Amino acid sequence: MKPAMDDRGKRLGMWLFLYTEVMLFGGLFVLYAVYFSMYASDFMAGGKELDRFFGTVNTVILLVSSLAVAASITAVQRNEKRASVVWLTAAILCGALFLINKYFEWSHKIHEGIYPGSDDLIYGEPGRNIFFGLYYIITGLHGIHIVIGMALLGVALLFTIKGRITGDNHVFLENAGLYWHLVDLFWIFIFPLFYLVL
Amino acid sequence: MHRVSYGTLSAVLGVLLVLTGLTVAVSYVDLGAFNVWLALGIASTKASLVLLFFMHxxxxxxxxxxxxxxxVLFLAIMIAFTFCDVAFRGHIGI
Structure with missing residues (x-):
């Protein structure tokens, strides 16, 4: 007997979870908006201290990784297992590249004495302290999401190789993809808010 | 489920990259408060493309x-109500 399949229901469950994630990051964006309205000039000065080049490169990396995940779904629907495996591997590598960039970015800032609780921030302008506090919290939470997304894509990759994800049954890959795209969506907003404040 | 062709996916990535370049470019031009709205507008356009073509x-x-x-509406309500409070603090002489 064929077990009952409810792919639509499984995706709906994933979407419902994504809504809670939207509210999680949304709350932090509200915090950003309120303090931006109070300390606009400090936020603009803080934004100029972040490396636009790193930010732009990471944006491109995440956009390419989203394409790779979407393409891996198209490939598996066409029963092109090899292509799907290659796309998924590329997406995971993009995630790793993103984290490596983030590591260099953070360690550079920490080296300059800019980290939560550092003397530079505590005894400096309050707006500057809040800007970098939000920077570490929001990009840090986003980084954790990248790690979780990479783990989910890794499981999807394993399932694809083992033949558990196929053209007829690939809802796990779709849900992992939805999560990954949402993490990309958050970065699309984080990038201009932190790196491009004029 | 509906299949999205590689061609469509690549075209969408192309548009997303162009929009990324655009948002970086306009951030160098001083448009006052309009800068923030333009950046958010471009980001929302990119988000819509991801939702429509990558997330189907x-x-x-x-x-x-x-x-x-x-x-999104409830997020907007959260933002609006917060600003109803924060934006007018100290403006009413009670």
Whole structure:
């Protein structure tokens, strides 16, 4: 007997979870908006201290990784297992590249004495302290999401190789993809808010 | 489920990259308060493209589309109500 399949229901469950994630990051964006309205000039000065080049490169990396995940779904629907495996591997590598960039970015800032609780921030302008506090919290939470997304894509990759994800049954890959795209969506907003404040 | 061709996916990535370049470019031009709105407008356009072509939100049907828009609406309510408080603190002489 064929077990009952409810792919639509499984995706709906994933979407419902994504809504809670939207509210999680949304709350932090509200915090950003309120303090931006109070300390606009400090936020603009803080934004100029972040490396636009790193930010732009990471944006491109995440956009390419989203394409790779979407393409891996198209490939598996066409029963092109090899292509799907290659796309998924590329997406995971993009995630790793993103984290490596983030590591260099953070360690550079920490080296300059800019980290939560550092003397530079505590005894400096309050707006500057809040800007970098939000920077570490929001990009840090986003980084954790990248790690979780990479783990989910890794499981999807394993399932694809083992033949558990196929053209007829690939809802796990779709849900992992939805999560990954949402993490990309958050970065699309984080990038201009932190790196491009004029 | 509906398949999206590699061609469409690549075209969408192309548009997303162009929009990324655009948002970086306009951040060097001083437009005053309009800068923030322009950056958010471009980001929202990019987000819509990801939702439509990478996340296939239209294939999920009305339930997901409407509940997603509902989530965005509630986020907007959260922002609006917060600013009703914060933006007017100290303005009323009580």
């Amino acid at each position: 939100i239209r294939d999920e049907g009305r339930l997901v589309v409407l509940s997603f828009l509902g989530t």
